[in-house]
Amino acid sequence: MNGKSLQTIHLIYLAMAFLTGIPSLLFAPFFLIRYSRERDRSYLIVFCMGTIAFFIHLLAFIDYLSSGDNNRLNLDHVTNIFYSLVESLTVTFDFTHLQISVNKYLDIVLFLVFISTLTTYFLKERRELFIYVLFPLILYLIVTLTLSIRMTGGERYAFPVTIAVYSALVLLCKRYHSE
Amino acid sequence: MDTLFVKKNILIILLSLAACLIFIREPLFLLEPRIWAEEGRIYLSRALAEEPVSALFSFNLGYYSFFNSFIAFIAVEFFPIKYAAYVTTYSSLFIQLATFLLIVLTPSKLLATFEERFLVGIALIILGTPEIWLTTINMQFWLATGAFFC
Numbered sequence: 615m616n617g618k619s620l621q622t623i624h625l626i627y628l629a630m631a632f633l634t635g636i637p638s639l640l641f642a643p644f645f646l647i648r649y650s651r652e653r654d655r656s657y658l659i660v661f662c663m664g665t666i667a668f669f670i671h672l673l674a675f676i677d678y679l680s681s682g683d684n685n686r687l688n689l690d691h692v693t694n695i696f697y698s699l700v701e702s703l704t705v706t707f708d709f710t711h712l713q714i715s716v717n718k719y720l721d722i723v724l725f726l727v728f729i730s731t732l733t734t735y736f737l738k739e740r741r742e743l744f745i746y747v748l749f750p751l752i753l754y755l756i757v758t759l760t761l762s763i764r765m766t767g768g769e770r771y772a773f774p775v776t777i778a779v780y781s782a783l784v785l786l787c788k789r790y791h792s793e
Numbered sequence: 794m795d796t797l798f799v800k801k802n803i804l805i806i807l808l809s810l811a812a813c814l815i816f817i818r819e820p821l822f823l824l825e826p827r828i829w830a831e832e833g834r835i836y837l838s839r840a841l842a843e844e845p846v847s848a849l850f851s852f853n854l855g856y857y858s859f860f861n862s863f864i865a866f867i868a869v870e871f872f873p874i875k876y877a878a879y880v881t882t883y884s885s886l887f888i889q890l891a892t893f894l895l896i897v898l899t900p901s902k903l904l905a906t907f908e909e910r911f912l913v914g915i916a917l918i919i920l921g922t923p924e925i926w927l928t929t930i931n932m933q934f935w936l937a938t939g940a941f942f943c
């Protein structure tokens with residue numbers, strides 16, 4: 615397969631991603647940033663697809679609110695966000711399972727220390743990672759958890775974050791090996 | 794957007810490896826597929842009860858989910874209903890494999906070399922929690938992971 619056919623498949627994949635639920639849509643604005651920096655038209659196409667998908671999801675959300683269901687974006691549930699953040703992030707980084715921590719709240723503190731160390735290490739050399747990696751992930755996590763039913767989240771919400779953290783670990787191991 | 798030129802035999806090897814790993818994690822999902830939660834309660838029910846166009850473009854749970862609606866439509870319109878679980882499970886397998894390939898074959902800001910991307914692709918299959926495993930309703934999280942690495 616050549617680069618062009620792969621790129622077409624790429625665009626079809628992203629179009630389907632944007633039209634299937636909210637999570638992928640949260641990465642769409644960052645394609646505009648990439649377009650402004652790299653002037654690659656395919657990023658602009660992706661951003662436009664994301665914009666169209668945004669309005670479709672907005673219609674769906676208005677339709678949902680008008681049905682009288684108030685399980686999403688209800689401020690009464692805002693206190694659940696911290697708990698759902700803990701629940702989402704401690705599924706795949708379970709320090710209690712490794713017998714390092716004793717409860718889930720210590721788990722999240724250890725997770726945040728671990729992430730901060732990793733982030734500081736990488737941002738020192740490549741500041742652009744803040745725009746392309748860290749900021750999109752933080753935005754993704756906060757918005758998806760806020761929009762989840764009763765703001766309770768769930769382990770599935772942490773999947774992209776888990777894979778991103780694993781990627782950072784792979785890079786770290788490679789760096790250690792090469793040094 | 795950067796993509797790698799890839800030979801067909803490498804593509805087949807990568808796909809076979811990913812498919813084997815997915816099968817090994819839980820063979821029963823592929824041998825005796827199931828219908829999971831809203832997959833049946835919402836998407837298949839609507840596809841059975843409503844006109845195809847209406848079911849395909851319906852909004853559920855506050856957002857639009859093209860993949861779920863489309864697969865439910867395919868399952869109801871083109872296959873006997875007893876095979877609906879096979880259609881939903883194997884279409885989810887298709888998305889999981891596509892996400893794996895996308896990550897492995899796309900140089901990203903985070904992962905520059907094939908070696909790094911391959912390791913993360915394997916992690917995608919190993920670290921996926923049971924909740925998001927081979928169900929159409931949770932494919933949105935696989936698609937989001939793919940979109941993040943583009």
